[in-house]
Every structure is written in structure tokens, then in C-alpha cells.
Amino acid sequence: MPDVTIDWYIALSSILFVIGALGVLLRRNTIIIFMSVEMMLNSANLAFVAFARHLGDLDGQVLVFFVITVAAAEVAIGLALIVTIFRSKKSINIDDINLMKG
């Protein structure tokens, strides 16, 4: 069996990123689109940690903390937005949210 190298992790991370991007492009449910964005952030985190292991450097793991923090803030804001939009429009279909003014 060959050894697992950094390339394998980059490939896995890329596949996850593409799946997330497909979710953003294909789905119409705003909550699912948010989940897809979370998965894309996670694939980046996986690449960070794999590189930290490959290079023997702690900085990659520290960066993951910042990504997780930003993701948490983004989710809180995004879900609050979704709830607010749902209150006025009674829908979370992304095609219905096409006006700057509610």
C-alpha cells in the first residue's frame, strides 16, 4: 500500500469544496446553501491541518481557529437574516429573495 501523502488530502479537500460549491449553485433552500458554505469552509480547514502536519508547523492549526470563529459569526448572522426574511416574505426560497427592499 502506498503512503498517504499531502496530495491525497488536497484531493479530498478539493472534492469536498466542489460538492459544497455544487450545493450553493443547485439548491434553492437558503438554509441548505448556508450548510454548503459551511462545508466549503471545512474543506479549507482540512487542507490547513493537513499542511500543518506535512510541514511540521503549528501556524496552520492556529489559522483553523480563526476560520471556525468567522464561520460561527457568519452562521449566527445568516440564520438571523433568514428568520427575518421569513417573517416578512413567508419563504426561504432563494428565488423569492430578489429585492433589495422588502
Next chain:
Amino acid sequence: MGDPILFFILAAITIAAGLGMVLSQNAVHSALFLVLNFTAIAVFYIVLNAPFIAMVQITVYAGAIMVLFLFVIMLLGAERLRGVRGGERWQQILAGILALALVAVFATIVLQRGTVTSGTATLIDTSPTALGLRLFEAYVLPFEITGILLLAAMIGVVVFSLKKK
């Protein structure tokens, strides 16, 4: 960097959970698939000598963030939204083409780099102590900015959630 068999099993779980999340008709199922995806990635972190990150992943992502997602899904009753696969035929085809282009870009980058010449580095100390020291020695300013970002997000959420008079 881990055992190949373990890598393949975990990668299969991760990718299957990701696809399940994107393709599932029910939003609650999507959220649960995403929890599985996050948990599998947390196991990857343990394999990659990042146990503390793995614990943060489980508590923050699979715990807090996904509970928030599930809460909002059930609050809005959005489990079964129609037209979930999205839009028109040409949009789906375009999305497929764009995804293939993205795969091609990634593949080109990896292949251009050639095979890895240097081996994997030796294991380093990744205890919470070491991480904390690095965080507060080299990344103090980003840390402070992150704090301000979280405060701004908190205030923003409160303002959004206020009932309009």
C-alpha cells in the same frame, strides 16, 4: 500521515455525507448528514495530529452550529421546501460545467506541483498549551480583531431579531 485503509474509509464517509447533504430533499436530513461530515473530518484531524482542533470541531461545529441550524429549520418549518433541486435545466447544466472546471483547476495545480519530494515532517507538539502560546505570541492582533468581529456579529443578531414597532 495515517493509514491508507483508514484514509479511504473516512474519505468515503466524508464524501458520501457531503453528497447526502446536497442531494437530500428533507432539510433535517441534510443537517444530520452535515453532522456526520463534520464528525468524519474531526477524525481526520485526530489522524493528522490535531486533537485539540478535533475537539473544537466537534463542540463548535457538530455541536453548537448544527444545533442552531436544526433549531432554525424546525422553527421555520422548512423541512420540506418544494423545488429544492433548484431552478431550470440550463442552470443545472451550467452548475455541472462550473464544477467540472473547478475540478480541472484543482487537478492541474496538484499535478503541476509534481510528486512530493520532501517527506512528512516529524510530529510536533500540538497540545492546547502550545497552540495557546503560538496564538498569543504571533497572532495577538488577529485574535483581537476576531473578538471585535464576534461582538459585531452578536450586536447584529440582536438588532435583526428585534421586533419592528
